[in-house]
Amino acid sequence: MDPLIERLAALQVSSLCDADKGLAVIDPQIHAMVPGSRLAGPAFPVVAHDDHLPLLVALRLAEPGSVLVVATDGHRRAVSGELFATEALRRGLAGIVIDGYCRDVAGLRALGLPVYARGSTPMAGSTRDAGTFGGPILIGGVEVTAGDLVVGDDDGLVISPPERLAAALPTAEEIERAEQALLRGMAAGRSLPEMTNLDEHLAALAEHRETALRFTV
Template sequence: MADDRTAALIERLRAVDSTSLADAGPALRVLPTGIAALRPGARVVGTAVPVDSRDDLVPVLVGLRSAGPGDVLVVSGSADLALAGELFATEALRRGLAGIVIDGLCRDSRTLRTIDLPVFARGTSPRAYGATKLPVTDAPIVVGGAEVRPGDLVLADDDGVVVGSPEEVLAAIEGAEGIQRREEALREAIGRGESIFDHLNLDEHLAALHEGGDSRLRFS
C-alpha cells in the first residue's frame, strides 16, 4: 500500500502517458519494447512488486501472495514458457492489483483479454513452467538491463513501460504534465487547421545545425 504522498503521485501519473514521462525524465528506466499490453489500450499505474521468476511458477505465486491493492507485479523471466494464466490473473484481480508486467510469456490469452486487469507480456505460450524452485523475495530484479526495485512506481501503456523510484518520478512529473498539456493544445490547434510547423522551431533549428551550433528542436 502506498503512503499518502506516493498515492498522490500515482494519481498524477494516471493523467500522463509513458511518452510524456519518458521525455520529462530521461533518467527513468524503460523496460524492453517487446513487453506489450495483451489488450490494446490497457494502462497500468501502481507500485512495483518485483519477482525473479527463476523460470518457475513458485516464485511468481509467492510474489502474487505478497502483493495487494494498487501493486504491479513485475516478473523477470524468459521467453520460453508461460509464467501466468487466467487463474493467476483472476486472483490478482481479486487482490486488487493494478496490473501484471511479465518479461516473458503468459497463457489463456483469450480470457486475459476479457478480465479487468491489465497484463503486459512478451507473448503467449500454451505450456507453463514447472513449480519446483524456491523464491528470492523482496529484492530488485533486472529486466532487459533496467533495474526494478520494490516500491518503484510503474506506468505502462501501449507505448511501453516506464519505472522509477517515487523521488525520480516526482522530479519528472511536473515536466510530464507540461508536455501533456502542450501536446493536447497543439493537437487541438492542428485539428482547427493550423500547421504543426507554425508551432515548431524547425527552420531555426536547421540553421543552427548547419552552423554547428547547439540547438534543440522544440514546440512553442
C-alpha cells in the same frame, strides 16, 4: 490512491521519457498483452523459473495497488494466465509484468487487467519452487527493487525510484498540455510546423549554434 501514482497513471509513458531522457525503459519486447493497458504502481519483484507457484504466493503477499514484476531469467514456460490475473484484479493489484511468457491471452483481454510479457505460450511450468521475492531483480535490462514505480501503457514500460519520476512529472504534464494545444491547432486547420520554431531551429543548426525545437502555441 497515492497522489503521485494517480498523476503518473494519467500520463503517457512517452511524455515521461520526453521529460527525462535517462529514464530506465524496459526492453520493448516486453509489451502489453491487453491493448489499451495503462498502469502505475510500486513494484513487487518476483523470481519464477518455469514455475508459477511463485506467482500464486506473490498474489497473497503483494499489497493492493502494486505491480507484480516477474523475472524468469530466460526460461520459456508460462508463469501466469487468466486465473492469476483474475486473482490479481480481485485483490486490487495494478498489473503484472513478466520478463518471460504468459498464457490465456483471450481471457486476459476479456478481463482487462494490464499484463505485460514477451509473448504467450500454452505450456505452463511446474509448481515446485516457491521462488524469491523483494528483489533486486533484473527485468528487461533494468534492475528493479521493491518500491520502485512501474508506469506502463501501450508504448511500453519505465521503472524508476519514485523520487526520479516525481521530478519528471511537472515537465511531462506540461508536455502533454502543449501536445493537446497542438492537436487543437491542427484540428482548427493550422499546420504543425507553423506552431513550432522550425525555421529558426533549422537556421541555427545550419550555423552550428545551440538550439532546440520548441512548440510556440
